Amino acid sequence: VNRKSGITAIDGAMALIAILLIVQMWLLTATLEAFLGGHDEAILPAVLISGIICAACAGLFIFIRRIDATVRTPR
Amino acid sequence: VKRIDDEFAIETATEQYVTRRQFSKFLVLTSLGMFAGNLWILVKSWLRRPAAYTERLVAGMDEIGVGEVKLFTYPEPGDACILIRTSVDQVVAYSQKCTHLSCAVYYAKGANRLECPCHEGYFSIADGSVLQGPPPRALPRILLRREGNQIVATGVQL
Numbered sequence: 001v002n003r004k005s006g007i008t009a010i011d012g013a014m015a016l017i018a019i020l021l022i023v024q025m026w027l028l029t030a031t032l033e034a035f036l037g038g039h040d041e042a043i044l045p046a047v048l049i050s051g052i053i054c055a056a057c058a059g060l061f062i063f064i065r066r067i068d069a070t071v072r073t074p075r
Numbered sequence: 076v077k078r079i080d081d082e083f084a085i086e087t088a089t090e091q092y093v094t095r096r097q098f099s100k101f102l103v104l105t106s107l108g109m110f111a112g113n114l115w116i117l118v119k120s121w122l123r124r125p126a127a128y129t130e131r132l133v134a135g136m137d138e139i140g141v142g143e144v145k146l147f148t149y150p151e152p153g154d155a156c157i158l159i160r161t162s163v164d165q166v167v168a169y170s171q172k173c174t175h176l177s178c179a180v181y182y183a184k185g186a187n188r189l190e191c192p193c194h195e196g197y198f199s200i201a202d203g204s205v206l207q208g209p210p211p212r213a214l215p216r217i218l219l220r221r222e223g224n225q226i227v228a229t230g231v232q233l
Contacts, residue, residue, distance in 0.1 A: 010095055017102045024109045031116050036174075037212040038233035040120045047113045054103075054110040061103045068096055 006071030013060045013067075020060075024053045126150075128230040133158055133168065136224045144182045146171065149217055149228045155179060156217050157189070158226065161200060166226055168217035169203045175210040189214065 027050050034042040128150050139145050145158045147168075155171040159182050169189065171179050178193035188206060189198040196208030203214035218230040 010099075014095065014099050014102070017099060017106070021102060021106055021109075024106055028109045028112050031113055033211045035116050035120055036233075040123075043113075043117050043120050047110075047117045050110045050113040054106045057103045057106040061099050064096060064099050 003071050006067050009067050010064050013064050017057050017060050020053050020057055024050055027053070126231070128228075130220075131228050133219070133226045133228050136160075136166070136221075136226065139166075142184050147228075150231060156228075157182060158217075158219075159200065161187075166219060167200065168219055168228065169198070169214040170217065170231070172214075173210055174205075174212045174214060175208070180214065 027046055031043055031046040031050075034040070034046070131149060133147050133149070134145050139158070139160045141160050141163060143160055147156050147158060148154055149156050149168075156168055157171045157180065158166060158168040160166045169180075173180050173191040173193065173196055175191065175194060175196050178191050180189045180191045180196075180198060182188075182200075183190045186197075188200055189203070190196070191198075191208065191210065194209050196210040197206040198204065198210070198214050199206055203216050205211075205213060216232040217228050218232055220227045220229050
């Protein structure tokens with residue numbers, strides 16, 4: 001992987017993390033609304049999906065670190 | 076073995092990598108924080124017990140005419156509520172706090188609905204559901220019971 005394509009991959013992964021974060025933020029506010037409205041049945045699925053999104057973000061972060069290590073200037 | 080320039084950039088070109096890596100780390104930590112927030116809500120919902128409400132006399136039927144309202148507090152002294160007499164033999168009561176930003180809703184007699192003056196959120200007089208505007212959920216309904224000529228509040232329905 002050369003430097004330029006490495007940066008592109010990192011930018012793409014970061015954009016994906018940002019999109020996932022927006023979805024997760026919406027999910028958190030929706031869960032809070034459900035809790036305040038007394039609709040507790042919606043909370044557990046929301047937590048599971050939030051956990052999956054968090055794991056996906058962590059996976060993308062590991063991907064970024066690997067690419068970063070690969071394309072770093074040879075010493 | 077980690078070298079010092081793995082974490083601290085020496086060249087301008089490599090500084091870009093470090094910044095992006097740190098930023099993505101921050102994003103992942105934010106994601107973790109939101110997941111923790113969701114978990115916290117789940118735990119709160121598991122620990123939530125059905126509230127025990129005490130019954131309280133709100134008003135007498137002869138105190139308010141048809142289309143008139145009476146303000147009261149229930150279940151706590153700080154919980155403002157609005158009682159509306161919708162017909163000769165029917166009264167309804169809701170929390171007066173708008174579910175958007177807690178402004179006090181009022182009864183719009185002409186339109187026969189509850190209105191929030193802050194952001195024009197309208198609520199149905201029949202069940203407190205949102206008719207228009209930014210409120211995300213219905214007004215909590217105050218459960219009432221008639222005891223002869225007296226109106227007694229018995230609970231709150233979210």
